[in-house]
Every structure is written in C-alpha cells, then in structure tokens.
Amino acid sequence: MTITPELRSEIADLANAYALAIDDGELDRWPRFFASDCLYKIIAKENFDSGLPLGLLMCDSQGMLQDRMEAFSKLNVFGPRSWRHMLGAVYTTGSEKEISARTNFVIFETLAGKDTHILCAGEYRDIIIREHGALKFRERLCVYDTTMIPNSIVRPI
Amino acid sequence: MGEAPLSWPDGNDRVPYWIYTDQGNYERELEKIFYGPVWNYVGLECEIPNPGDFKRTQIGDQSIIVVRDAEGGVNALVNRCAHRGVKICEQDKGSFSEIMCPYHQWTYDLKGNLQGVPFHRGVKGNGGMPADFSMADNGLDVLKVHVRNGGIFATMSDKTPPFETYMGNRILGYYDRELDGRSLSLLGHSRQRIGANWKLMLENIKDTHHASLLHVFFVTFGLFRVDNDSRVEMDDTGLHTALSSIRGKQELNDGTAQMRSFDSNLALNDPSLLDVVREFDGDQTVVMQTLWPNVILQQQSNTLATRQIVPKGPNSFELHWTFFGYEDDDEEMTARRLRQANLMGPAGLVSMDDGQILERTQEGILAHPNEQGVVELGGRGTDDADHMVTEVALRAFYKGYRNVMGL
Structure with missing residues (x-):
C-alpha cells in the first residue's frame, strides 16, 4: 500500500493536467478532476492558520463545482487575461488508498495591455483517491499567502 | 493635475471626475474625513475576544493597533513609537501582554501608557533621561473608541459627535438589526486591492440599480433586482445609507424584460447556495448599509459581513472583508453562511464583478478630471x-461630501 514511483508520477500528472486545464481556459473540464464526494476551497493562510473556516471560494459538491464553472464562464463580468500556474514538485504522503499531497503554486496573471503580475502564491493541500480507475481530488485546499488579492480571482485556481 | 479648476458643477446630479483622481483632494480628504470628526470602523469585538488580543488596521494612511486590555476594554492606539517613530507592531493580529518597540525597547501597557524606558536612570551614573522626563506625556497616541453591539469604531477628533447622534436613529435601527447585541462569531477574512478611488466603493453600494444590470447572478435568481420591493434611506447628512430589499422570483416581468442579462431558464445544479432562512424581523432579505466614511455593514440572505474600505491614495483602495455569524448559530446555520459567502469577496459570484468594474471606472476617468458623471x-x-430605480443615494452622498469638504 506504499506510494510507488509509478503512482507518484500519476499524481504529478494529475496536478499538471489540472493546472493546464485552467490555464488553457477549459473550465468545463475543471469539475472532472474531483471525486463525486468532494471539497474545493480557496482559503487565505491567515484564516487557515487561525482555524477560521471562511473560504474565498468554497464548493462542497459536484453540483457547486458545476455552478461555479458556469458562473465563471457565462455570468461574471471581467476583462480578457492569461493565467500561468507555476507548480512546485508534488510532495506525497499517506497510502495508495488515500494520498495526501502538498504542492506549492504561484499564479501569474496578465491582463490585456498591462504588466504581468503575481495573482497569488500558496500551496495546494490535497487528498487524492482513486475513483472509477482514475485519480481524483477528494479534497483540494488552496491555501494562499497573498495578503491582498490584486482585484479579483476570476477562475478556479 | 496642476492648475485645473477644482470646482463642483451646479447641483448634486453631476459629479466631477477630479474628486476621484486628484492627489491634493485625497490629502484634504484624509484631514477632513478620516482624521476629522467621523467614527471610523476598525473591527469587530469577536476579532479580539481575550485580554491582550490585538489586530492591526488602518485609518486613512495611519497604522492603528486595536487591542483589548486586561479590564476587557477596547483601545485604539496609533502604531508609532513615541520615541523615534518606529512602527511597533508588524503582525496583523495576535496577542501580547505589553507593547514593546524592538528598536530601543520602550514599553507600553495595553492602554498605550509608557511603562518603561531602558537606561531611564542611566548606567553607572552616566546618561539616562533628564529628571523631568515625563512618562505620562510620552505614551502612544490614543484614539477615542466606541463599541456598539460588537462593532468597534474610533475617532481622532475631539469634535466628533456621540456615536448615536453621528449615525442617527434611522441608520442605528438597521445597524442594531444586524448587530443586535448577541455575541458574534468570526468566520474569517478576505482582502483585496482594487485600483479605484475609495469613494467608488461606497457609491457602488449606494447605486442600487447597477445590481440589476451588471450582476447576472443576482438578476437571475432575484437576490437583488430593481423589481424587488425595496427602500433607499439616508440619514440627515446624506452620508450614511441603508438599502433594503426583499428577494423576488425568477420570473419575467417589465423589469426583468429590460435586463439583457436575465435568463429565466438558468438553474443551479446545487440549490443549497440559495437555501435562505429568515432570521431577522421583517421580510428584507438584503440590507446594505454604507456607514460613513469607511465601512459597509451587510446582510445578503444569510451571509453577514463588514467591508472596511482603506484608501491608498486617490487611485487605489483595499477592501478588508470580515465575515461573521452569531455565537448561538448551530452547525447548519454556520454551514449556510459559509456557503452563501460564495456570493461575496474577491471571488464572489456577485462582488467579483464590482472589483472589475470599479477599476474600469478609474481607468475611464483618469485622463478626464474636468469631465463629470451623470447622476x-x-x-x-x-x-x-x-x-431601486434611482441614483438618489449618490446625490445625497455628494450633498454630504460637499458639505464635509467645503466644495
């Protein structure tokens, strides 16, 4: 039940594929990275460290992920931009049955006609399981250090 | 913008753009508004529940420590050592038993009184402070504080009217509806920086009809829309506003027909987001209060929050959100508040649009200080x-603003 090198590389693929789907703007693929029973939460480090539950964004069902994805894609109003997720190496613990993973991230955001800036920096704290043969996030906490979000976060991170 | 004439056009139905962009005007705002006879919001008591607990915040450009003392009182102290001006406290929040400047270890109690100065009496008969050095005269600058039902306000001026007079009965009624004396429980913070003038944030909340046009999410699900039953109420100065509204249905009527963004077929996959329970007297599902000069106290369905506006020069402000519930909330209610918090904040299903549009407003007006907006x-x-089909709260706001600024 240990985490084999093959599994480790499969986990890294999941992390990379997730980031690329968002950077490529293919948000309709985003909910599919999660298990049927899931929690996705973007949370400020100040809340995380103090045990405060508030998320900047929180979805605790597949339905909520779908609703968010549709809001980002169709309902919210924001200007054109590019995103680049920069991921650190994935650090995994736990067992094959329930994998814990931590990965650092930085997101660069480039708005039309403006300089590239850092949107946020932080780490993913994941619980990953296998569902119908594929690895899925049962829990993905995006704990961000950034004190002031530059304006808004207009996609999932 | 140099020598351009900074004058106000006739009436309150036109707003000149230089008030959002001019550095000199911003500096006068700091003096006349934030450092003047106003009650600035600085936090909630539930952020500093125990003696020694503190949070750092800001009034205008000044850093302020808000701290609970051993007797349970709340003090607001300017975060600047009386000795050489060092910013004493760097942490955003925490707990301390005394306040010590790291540079030369001047030490203050939690009320800001100077308690200790190293080498006060000298060393081996050498040096030390003069015999007439006054500890009492060299404490931290202390602000006057008023706490009402868990909300903490501070003022730098001796001329500020009592809090109740300052707010007026009508606004106090709404204030007490949400902060009703029950102990609050802190759910967390969100913080964002928006590249726009701070007044545009207040305007955004006072401008009732934009929600029906910009915010597709609101429009579609009737959470806040021009065809809702609603009221726009001001205090005598026009500076404070309370907007209240009752949630409408997802139906086509002469209001929704004029909203290009209305889609009567849209449905949530997980409707738990809109599982709203009535918790206050009256039918209002939304009450948005703008309390002059720096806070929005809001109820949207079951999500409760303050938004503190921290100006950062004429072209930028920070928005510090504090989400809360009540200590007597059950688990289900807390879960509901946290779910509905998705509407608000820097990634809010609704408020995300505001951050974006305010920055575009600033970009639109930046090069046109002598043009004016239509209200x-x-x-x-x-x-x-x-x-809600009105911009009256903006006109009242600028009537009050002109009075304060002498414009």
Whole structure:
C-alpha cells in the first residue's frame, strides 16, 4: 500500500493536467478532476492558520463545482487575461488508498495591455483517491499567502 | 493635475471626475474625513475576544493597533513609537501582554501608557533621561473608541459627535438589526486591492440599480433586482445609507424584460447556495448599509459581513472583508453562511464583478478630471425612495461630501 514511483508520477500528472486545464481556459473540464464526494476551497493562510473556516471560494459538491464553472464562464463580468500556474514538485504522503499531497503554486496573471503580475502564491493541500480507475481530488485546499488579492480571482485556481 | 479648476458643477446630479483622481483632494480628504470628526470602523469585538488580543488596521494612511486590555476594554492606539517613530507592531493580529518597540525597547501597557524606558536612570551614573522626563506625556497616541453591539469604531477628533447622534436613529435601527447585541462569531477574512478611488466603493453600494444590470447572478435568481420591493434611506447628512430589499422570483416581468442579462431558464445544479432562512424581523432579505466614511455593514440572505474600505491614495483602495455569524448559530446555520459567502469577496459570484468594474471606472476617468458623471436616475433630488430605480443615494452622498469638504 506504499506510494510507488509509478503512482507518484500519476499524481504529478494529475496536478499538471489540472493546472493546464485552467490555464488553457477549459473550465468545463475543471469539475472532472474531483471525486463525486468532494471539497474545493480557496482559503487565505491567515484564516487557515487561525482555524477560521471562511473560504474565498468554497464548493462542497459536484453540483457547486458545476455552478461555479458556469458562473465563471457565462455570468461574471471581467476583462480578457492569461493565467500561468507555476507548480512546485508534488510532495506525497499517506497510502495508495488515500494520498495526501502538498504542492506549492504561484499564479501569474496578465491582463490585456498591462504588466504581468503575481495573482497569488500558496500551496495546494490535497487528498487524492482513486475513483472509477482514475485519480481524483477528494479534497483540494488552496491555501494562499497573498495578503491582498490584486482585484479579483476570476477562475478556479 | 496642476492648475485645473477644482470646482463642483451646479447641483448634486453631476459629479466631477477630479474628486476621484486628484492627489491634493485625497490629502484634504484624509484631514477632513478620516482624521476629522467621523467614527471610523476598525473591527469587530469577536476579532479580539481575550485580554491582550490585538489586530492591526488602518485609518486613512495611519497604522492603528486595536487591542483589548486586561479590564476587557477596547483601545485604539496609533502604531508609532513615541520615541523615534518606529512602527511597533508588524503582525496583523495576535496577542501580547505589553507593547514593546524592538528598536530601543520602550514599553507600553495595553492602554498605550509608557511603562518603561531602558537606561531611564542611566548606567553607572552616566546618561539616562533628564529628571523631568515625563512618562505620562510620552505614551502612544490614543484614539477615542466606541463599541456598539460588537462593532468597534474610533475617532481622532475631539469634535466628533456621540456615536448615536453621528449615525442617527434611522441608520442605528438597521445597524442594531444586524448587530443586535448577541455575541458574534468570526468566520474569517478576505482582502483585496482594487485600483479605484475609495469613494467608488461606497457609491457602488449606494447605486442600487447597477445590481440589476451588471450582476447576472443576482438578476437571475432575484437576490437583488430593481423589481424587488425595496427602500433607499439616508440619514440627515446624506452620508450614511441603508438599502433594503426583499428577494423576488425568477420570473419575467417589465423589469426583468429590460435586463439583457436575465435568463429565466438558468438553474443551479446545487440549490443549497440559495437555501435562505429568515432570521431577522421583517421580510428584507438584503440590507446594505454604507456607514460613513469607511465601512459597509451587510446582510445578503444569510451571509453577514463588514467591508472596511482603506484608501491608498486617490487611485487605489483595499477592501478588508470580515465575515461573521452569531455565537448561538448551530452547525447548519454556520454551514449556510459559509456557503452563501460564495456570493461575496474577491471571488464572489456577485462582488467579483464590482472589483472589475470599479477599476474600469478609474481607468475611464483618469485622463478626464474636468469631465463629470451623470447622476439623474430617479430625478435630481435627495429624498428617500421606496424603489431601486434611482441614483438618489449618490446625490445625497455628494450633498454630504460637499458639505464635509467645503466644495
């Protein structure tokens, strides 16, 4: 039940594929990275460290992920931009049955006609399981250090 | 913008753009507004529940420590050592038993009184402070504080009216509706920086009809829309506003028909987001209060929050959100508040649009200080309205702003 090198590389693929789907703007693929029973939460480090539950964004069902994805894609109003997720190496613990993973991230955001800036920096704290043969996030906490979000976060991170 | 004439056009139905962009005007705002006879919001008591607990915040450009002392009182202290001006406290929040400047270890109690100065009496008969050095005269600058039902306000001026007079009965009624004396429980913070003038944030909340046009999410699900039963109420100065509204249905009527963004077929996959329970007297599902000069106290369905506005020069401000519930909330209610918090904040299903549009407003007006905005919806007067199809709260706001600024 240990985490084999093959599994480790499969986990890294999941992390990379997730980031690329968002950077490529293919948000309709985003909910599919999660298990049927899931929690996705973007949370400020100040809340995380103090045990405060508030998320900047929180979805605790597949339905909520779908609703968010549709809001980002169709309902919210924001200007054109590019995103680049920069991921650190994935650090995994736990067992094959329930994998814990931590990965650092930085997101660069480039708005039309403006300089590239850092949107946020932080780490993913994941619980990953296998569902119908594929690895899925049962829990993905995006704990961000950034004190002031530059304006808004207009996609999932 | 140099020598351009900084004058106000006739009436309150036109707003000149230089008030959002001019550095000199910003500096006068700091003196006349934030450092003047106003009650600045600085936090909630539930952020500093125990003796020694503190949070750092800001009034205008000044860093402020808000701290609970051993007797349970709340103090607001300017975060600047009386000795050489060092910013004493760098942490955003925490707990301390005394306040010590790291540079030369001047030490203050939690009320800001100077308690200790190293080498006060000298060393081996050498040096030390003069015999007439006054500890009492060299404490931290202390602000006057008022706490009402868990909300903490501070003022730098001796001329500030009592809090109740300052807010007026009508606004206090709404204030007490949400902060009703029950102990609050802190759910967390969100913080964002928006590249726009700070007044545009207040305007955004006072401008009732944009929600029906910009915010597709609101529009579609009737959470806040021009065809809702609603009221726009001001205090006598026009500076404080309370907007209240009752949630409408997802139906096509003469209001929704004019909203290009209305989609009667949209449905949530997980409707738990809109599982709203009634928790206050009255039918209002939304009450948005703008309390002059720096806070929005809001109820949207079951999500409760303050938004503190921290100006950062004329072209930028920070928005510090504090989400809360009540200590007597059950688990289900807390879960509901946290779910509905998705509407608000820097990634809010609704408020995300505001951050974006305010920055675009600033970009639009930046090069045009002598042009002016049109504020005529609902007429040119400043009386209360029993509907949302009006910009009356903006006109009343600028009537009050001109008084304060002498414009």
